[in-house]
Amino acid sequence: MGRETALLAEVIGMAETLRRGRQVDFHMISSAGGLFESQTHCSAESRPRPLRPYGLGKLRQEQALARAEGLDRRYVYRPSSVYGATRSKRVGLVTALVTNALTGRTTRIFGNPNTLRDYVLSDDIGHYIAGKAAAPDEPPGERTFLLARGRSASVFEVIERVRERVERPLLLQFDPHPSNVRDMSFLPSALPRDWHATPLVAGISRIATMARSGIA
Template identity: 45%
Template sequence: MILIFRQGDPGSGACQAVALFGAGLVGRAVVDALRRRGGATFVELPLDWNDASRRADDLTGLTNALLARRDTASIQALDIVWAAGKAGFGAGPDELAREMESFRDILNWTVSVSSLLPGARAGFHLLSSAGGLFEGQRFVDFASPPQPLRPYGVAKLEQEGLVGRLPAGMVTQIYRPTSIYGFSGDGGRSGLINTLILNAKRHSVSRIFGGMDTVRDYVLATDIATFIAARIIRPGTQSQTYLLASGKPASVSEIVRVVSKVIGNPLYLKLDVQPSNASHITFRPSALPLGWRPTDLETGIRLVMRQLSGAFEAGARQSVPRNIAQPKGG
């Protein structure tokens, strides 16, 4: 996890603390967005995701780091960001149960550490999943009830419910992004767009688990991170839930066409006879929040292509399976 201290109000000698759990695709982008704002220091601390006892010790160490900072400069705000979780769209109950155990530990720590910082504003930011909550639904808007079809979506809905039960006075922000794409460096899961780009450069076959007509809504990780960072720096006073979609869904065939155009190489595809991830998921533009400015698809793919190409040509190791490509649920 990453602990961030940002300068508070000028001349106050105070600071804002941000505890970010999960340095994956979106988590790293949030760190980068806060770093670009300047006036912050970043400390990487250990957190054991597998052993509950060791995780408790690591959280105690995190508390001590916050209290040590409080002794030199008052902490006027504490924001906790959950962008963690290795369980993907197709994860099973056992994997998700382990993730939920970690999530509950972080929530309990949030309540505990907030009580040690009286007078400090406390906020919790949850990265949820629009795809997990609304799989198979079309034209989703504010009135659409979440109806998850997979254990992954059920877990995300449970996380949202637990966040909603945090103590009164703690402002919570829940972000529901749609299918995320972007450059994440080494490691992590890869969705349709990244896999197609990498396999095109390798002249490898991409296996498609959705149908060519499967329609999804794709959003760039850096756009999500910019939106989250803005709400960390200038938080509201009321808890809110945000749908982060483009409002311009694209089919798998359209994604293939744009990637082929951008990269300038033919794409080699293998289609599943019985695709396991072929449900359409679309969202109404009217449901998108103020201040949300998604990058258009071709511009975003060009950006990711340049980043992935740089890493590929530099010999950076990628943990992306070479022959698996599917539209991510969220």
């Protein structure tokens, strides 16, 4: 995270240099998961309490952008537990369950069945950020946007929803010493008014369709 934070500081410096001759808005993706791990029913007034170096690094990055008062709009986006189609080998729970079910592989789960998370589709995040970048509607200043569904789901619920959508056996292996068991949830009132999140079932169906077609 130190390397990433240093690179962000360089980019902020470049943006401040450009600002001398034009308007410059800055958009940064942070992490609700890293900042609010183990906190439940988080509201707009909840304060970050990172428990791991990753979350602490994200908080320091947000603070660095907050100090860049020479920029115009400074937007920070805090997505919760993101899932979606990806070519990366590193995928989240939802995508791993879907793709492994379709290929007959075992999914190793590092939480327990009751662990609560707020799962949000990557497409929704991309569309929202693109809209803010293309047509900003707030005055200059700093804004933070929590991007979640406002409804948490347990690991067990996610497994069952995936099982219903792929109609294949799910081979599961739960870690006997889980390292990712802390609950996390957010209140709907903490979300932006112009934010629209895809329901979990619809998002899983989309991932399954893309996986079957070879996109995910």
